[in-house]
Amino acid sequence: MGHENLPGCCGGGGEQSPAGLSRRTLLRGTALTTGALAVGGVFGLPGIAHAAPSIYNPFAGYAITGSWQDHLNSGSLGGIDFGMGVGTNLPACGAGTIQNIPNNGTGGHTVTIYHADGYRSQYMHLSQFLLANGTAVGAGAIVGRSGGAVGAPGSGSSTGPHLHWHMINPSGVRINPLTYIGQNPGGGLPKTSTEQDGIPGTIFYKRMQNWLRITSGYTGPIDGVPGANTYAALQRAMRGYGYTGPIDGVMGPNSWMAVQRLAAGWGYTGPIDGVMGPNSWRGFARFLNQDRWN
Template sequence: MGGAVIGLPACGAGTVTNIPNNGTGGNTVTIAHADGYKSQYLHLSAFVLANGTSVARGATVGRSGGAVGAPGSGSSTGPHLHWHMINPSGTRINPLEYVAAHPPTGALPKTTTETTGEPGPACYRRMQNWLRLTNGYTGPIDGVMGTISWRGFARFLNLDAWD
């Protein structure tokens, strides 16, 4: 993530450990989750919680930053976030695998597609996000199927007419 400093939400409940100046990763927050997984957020500009703090999913655990040469940035080449997930055996995994295996409680709201059969903003947001996750789409995730979204979808379908 680049640009403005933002609060970083915990991907799941757990206990916080702050690691100042963690080598090339700079300021690092580690969250130990009850199921043995650990999540880590690296290149932080600030810690916001004390060591040992219990957090719920979505609680802010640190601030992004990582500007070159800034305190806590480690070997960052510019403002961004490294997000690591470590499974119970100590192996780093793709964080999206963890999130997929630990969905939020409660059902997603019904989309207009599910209730009326016609796509609407919730359906389009899901479609845009799916394109981002699976096909490198870099357009907005705003629920509006504009030119950029349609071109991304057309490229996925290999429709040359949209290029």
């Protein structure tokens, strides 16, 4: 009585359900181990298809410890530094192809992500590479781990744990990634259509994962395929909405009741019964569609 459809039982149109997606396909793409970068192309491999460069900020949850202007003032060509502990997972800011550069001068271990249309992103001072040269990745795939501890392998000239991020435009000039994102509103994660149709799908879950990454300690990929780690982070987030059960990544009625309490602040007016359905999902989606979770 008054119950909605059970979570996970949705069908029909809307976004693609994560159930049929391969985690390996989403994260890794095709691993293409090759040698050095060929001039004029990505590892000399013609025909690799990339989407238009759509970039988001994977590090919005970390404090900026060195601004773009700080870098220019110190004689650097530019960059943004984010304070984070050694070993933090580094999600790709957009789709592309990986090149690892060990001991890249003052930048130390550097991952370059070759995006579409000649754009590149670089992460510097890494403590660990995770993917082979030539691996095709989607946005949110973990491409390495942060470093920067003084004197540690891969730290370069870093004076403390952090990540350095900059982009390079097709002309070879460094550009501020945060400025790029601001000037390209199509970048970042798209809005979920769940707000209209009440059916959660891949984009919905990507936005949920990114929100949980920023606020609740989620460290997995932004792949739209929720698993135990995603749901454990959701349970942590739901502590603020009355959830008192275990953080075990197993969503039950008490977990979903807390989600409904969150959704009630975003237009959901149904019962708090732990039975998710279209109206519950719509309210949750309105929360997730905020720009700050892009």
